[in-house]
Amino acid sequence: MHLISTEPATGAMIWSGEPGDAAAEVVAARAAFPAWAALPVTVRAETLRRFANTVRARESEFAELIARETGKPLWEAKTEVAAVVGKVDISISAYMERTPQRKHEAAMGAKVAVRHKPHGVLAVLGPYNFPAHLPNGHIVPALLAGNAVVFKPSEKTPAVGAMLVELYREAGVPEGVVRLLIGGPDEGRALAGQPDIDGLLFTGSAGAGQALHRQFADMPHKILALELGGNNPLVVWEAKDMEAAAAIAVQSAYLSAGQRCTAARRLIVPEGAKGDALVDAITRLIDRLIIDHPLAEPQPFMGSVIDNAAADRLEAQFARLVDGGGKVIRPLLRWREDLPFLSAALIDVTEVQDRADEELFGPVLQVIRVADFDAAIAEANNTRFGLAASLVGGSPKLYDRFWAEVRAGVINWNKPTNGAPSSAPFGGVGLSGNHRPSAYYAADYCAYPVTSSEAEIARGSIDQGLRDPNTIEN
Ligand code: NAD
Numbered sequence: 001m002h003l004i005s006t007e008p009a010t011g012a013m014i015w016s017g018e019p020g021d022a023a024a025e026v027v028a029a030r031a032a033f034p035a036w037a038a039l040p041v042t043v044r045a046e047t048l049r050r051f052a053n054t055v056r057a058r059e060s061e062f063a064e065l066i067a068r069e070t071g072k073p074l075w076e077a078k079t080e081v082a083a084v085v086g087k088v089d090i091s092i093s094a095y096m097e098r099t100p101q102r103k104h105e106a107a108m109g110a111k112v113a114v115r116h117k118p119h120g121v122l123a124v125l126g127p128y129n130f131p132a133h134l135p136n137g138h139i140v141p142a143l144l145a146g147n148a149v150v151f152k153p154s155e156k157t158p159a160v161g162a163m164l165v166e167l168y169r170e171a172g173v174p175e176g177v178v179r180l181l182i183g184g185p186d187e188g189r190a191l192a193g194q195p196d197i198d199g200l201l202f203t204g205s206a207g208a209g210q211a212l213h214r215q216f217a218d219m220p221h222k223i224l225a226l227e228l229g230g231n232n233p234l235v236v237w238e239a240k241d242m243e244a245a246a247a248i249a250v251q252s253a254y255l256s257a258g259q260r261c262t263a264a265r266r267l268i269v270p271e272g273a274k275g276d277a278l279v280d281a282i283t284r285l286i287d288r289l290i291i292d293h294p295l296a297e298p299q300p301f302m303g304s305v306i307d308n309a310a311a312d313r314l315e316a317q318f319a320r321l322v323d324g325g326g327k328v329i330r331p332l333l334r335w336r337e338d339l340p341f342l343s344a345a346l347i348d349v350t351e352v353q354d355r356a357d358e359e360l361f362g363p364v365l366q367v368i369r370v371a372d373f374d375a376a377i378a379e380a381n382n383t384r385f386g387l388a389a390s391l392v393g394g395s396p397k398l399y400d401r402f403w404a405e406v407r408a409g410v411i412n413w414n415k416p417t418n419g420a421p422s423s424a425p426f427g428g429v430g431l432s433g434n435h436r437p438s439a440y441y442a443a444d445y446c447a448y449p450v451t452s453s454e455a456e457i458a459r460g461s462i463d464q465g466l467r468d469p470n471t472i473e474n
Helices: 022-038 041-057 059-070 074-098 133-144 158-170 185-192 206-215 242-258 273-286 308-323 373-380 396-405 442-446
Strands: 003-006 013-017 102-105 111-118 121-125 148-152 178-180 199-203 223-227 232-236 264-270 327-330 345-348 364-370 388-392 410-413 447-454
Touching (some): 022 111, 022 178, 022 185, 041 059, 074 442, 121 133, 121 185, 133 442, 232 242, 232 373, 242 264, 242 273, 242 364, 242 388, 308 345, 364 373, 388 396
Parallel strands (some): 148 178, 388 410
Antiparallel strands (some): 003 013, 111 447, 327 345
């Protein structure tokens, strides 16, 4: 089936092409792998540093493409390109620190050495929300460790995926070493099922992650890294500066039109006047947010969501919350029925019974009012996911308690839930992943350790359990 990518903000076609053949891409990557793996790591690092320079040289073109194909504002697309560039040096440090060669002395002049080997051919499946930075966050460490990669970008962002691959090649990564597979979930499944891949590095939704985990059930020998979604809580408690708390809440919930895995979905506040004051401050900010075309001037705070199907789904999810008793504070408005521009919505769901624990992947923040901090922590943990959580306000003691009792892979204090640093590990617990954190710890899943006991001279003797040679009858 012919694949067409359209700009969400205008509906205009931006890219079209044919889906690829997973088996053929894996064959090409397999053939290129041994020579790439045999290069000294310094040569691979140099090639990737050249990639960073190549991206820098085409920064404006790349950022504009990301903005147009995702609908995110240009200023934000530029930060994504900066993250792509920054990934190279971070991955080199992480590789040296997480998977270094080590040797120590053992008995009789022997040595114990620990070295790492690449897995071989790794499949990478990317999401649409950070179509360059997130796949790049798997690909750069995988290439550095000596793997060959078959990358399938999201079917919603093939143009960015294709340009990313073009940039690796322009920098000198051999064609066979990084392969582009165009397509959607069918091609993703086909790639995951290729017998000749050694693993799969995935960033996307929990549903797709679970499907891949099932597909890998009888292949425990293959590496599977799953970076999935969240239903992230932001607790505002004993906040002194309501305006600052409101700004953090708005950033947490609505940056990237809420299409970040770390976006706050649930705002947990105290019952009564303090909660009211915060909600008022947030609504004042919501009413000032500019939502517009990604290249518009002045630049918007946020653009559209990815496509009409996503906007329809969010409208249906929001309507279900309203039907269930949610009190609308700011509605989810759609400017034009044929384009996926949504407003920033705020809804009080305290009274909604049986709220679904699902990720509303868009600009919707649900307010939940609770009586005390115990209830705030219980509500924060009232999810199968465990990606990001944040506390705004309180004392160091209160934060210590929050940190200790909340289950998540990213726990922040007086900071938004989103915008995690690449220089630290990144991943979640629960349905948010499978304990293979990415970012700084991506090095861990891109290579496996080999332990070797080594001696230059073979010395062999058996000291116990042998019969005296003189007693053996011939
Ligand atoms: P998605 O799961 O729909 O798609 C991700 C990729 O997987 C795409 O390339 C898609 O074609 C492919 N795919 C989908 N179903 C598949 C299947 N059954 N088998 C094989 N491949 C399949 O995700 P999306 O909508 O593109 O991205 C948004 C989701 O990603 C959100 O849930 C968000 O929270 C999550 N996300 C997680 C992180 C993280 O690091 N934890 C970061 C960004 C986004």
